[in-house]
Amino acid sequence: MRVTFVGVGEAFDEALANTSLFVEARGAGGRATVLLDCGFTAGAAFFACPAIDAREREAGPDAVWISHFHGDHFFGLPYLLARWHEAGRDRPLAVFGGPGAGDTVATVVDAAYPRLRAKLGFALDVREVAPGGAFDLAGLAGRAAATGHGVPCLALRLADGERALYYSGDGPPTPACRELAMGCDLIVQEAYGLAPGIPGHGSLEEALDLARLSGATALAVVHVRRELRRERGQDIRRLLAAAGHPSGLPEPGAVIAP
Template sequence: MDNPCSGYLVSGGGARVWVDAGTGTLTQLQRHVGLGELDAIWISHLHADHCADLLTAYYGALYADVELAAPITLFGPPGIADRLAHFLTNGPVRSPVESAFDVRELRDGHEARVGGLALTSRAVAHGMPAFAVRFESGGGSLVYSGDTAPCDALTELAEGCDVLLCEADLAEPPVPGGEQVHHTPEDAGDTARASGVGRLIVTHVGPALTPGQAVDRASARFGGPVEHAAPGAAFPVVRAGS
């Protein structure tokens, strides 16, 4: 009931960024910040469990009691504006997506600044255009995997970061020859260890696992602190032990 799809609020450097907008996350977001107070939205990929609440956000931004000084900056995979317009348009005239969102398409190595936050995005392995992102501000660093199989791009992006927020969707690796598009908990631990991160937070845990199982299995591969991103949880982005 109170467990929405993927969505996170990253705050730092005087900026607030909504990271992924899965179903149910807008309601949770507004417990902390209103749409009109966001500095940007960042979307990892266009599966509905990571972006569906953009449709509701569009109506909220344009027609609810929200005052926007300008359209909300929206970082997302190539084609995100047309994808939104396809869902929103109900007649011959294309819905004015750009009235609500200032769309910036991601690419591998994309860099941007949002207030005092520096964002670097890398293309990752999810069988479709998908991205991970690194946030840096004031010496702190957070990397979010999005949805992806283990890949060099994520390991490189996460190198030395304070906190890795990494998906752990798979209970077991795919059968030999099958395509892998997610991490197992063990994979999340391996990525954290290979990257030399300070702390691992597992998220997007699949239905075949409990959060506790995912944490225990990731901990078997990574010697640093491991936690689970429970709904509503807040985590400081600082090096473990500092």
């Protein structure tokens, strides 16, 4: 499993693209690729990411995961669809999201480009996921749990038979999230603040605790409040390094292979 951090920023960070991850793994049907979230600024960041081969960017992933329906997590989807259409993509694209994903994706894509869905050269297969049960995500084993965000948000556990990652989307971990993260090799947790208590958001303290409880060998904190990352970034790195996670505050283009 190889995880590339396309973007690591929060919603309105002018310097860092919205948090988005490109996952490469060996699934049941062979090699599988999944893009986790694609907000306002993540689409352009994906096509500019030097850590992803240019041919891979133009071809696009097998699937896209949308953790929740806030703009900084899925408003980049129309950009991506249009770009892959222009590139001549013809293989289907699966888009996974929570309840209501079908109508919500259609509304956003139509608002951006009213005739795009009708002329796409590839099938767009939107699949709705509920917390709890297992599902197949491009040949990888997926499970989801509701986080403590302000709107319904699903954390994702994605496994390839050898390695597993946990991606929080937004929100502090709930008891169901902690169960989902158990045994994962990599934890990617939204940490808007340093300490718990920010409504709808996670924290560095909770991320460190989740990594410890899950037994993860690697932790990455993302979506850190822009002022906090600029002013306390070195402090955050020191805390992460002291806990055994020296690469825990990734920059765009960073790669982790747990």
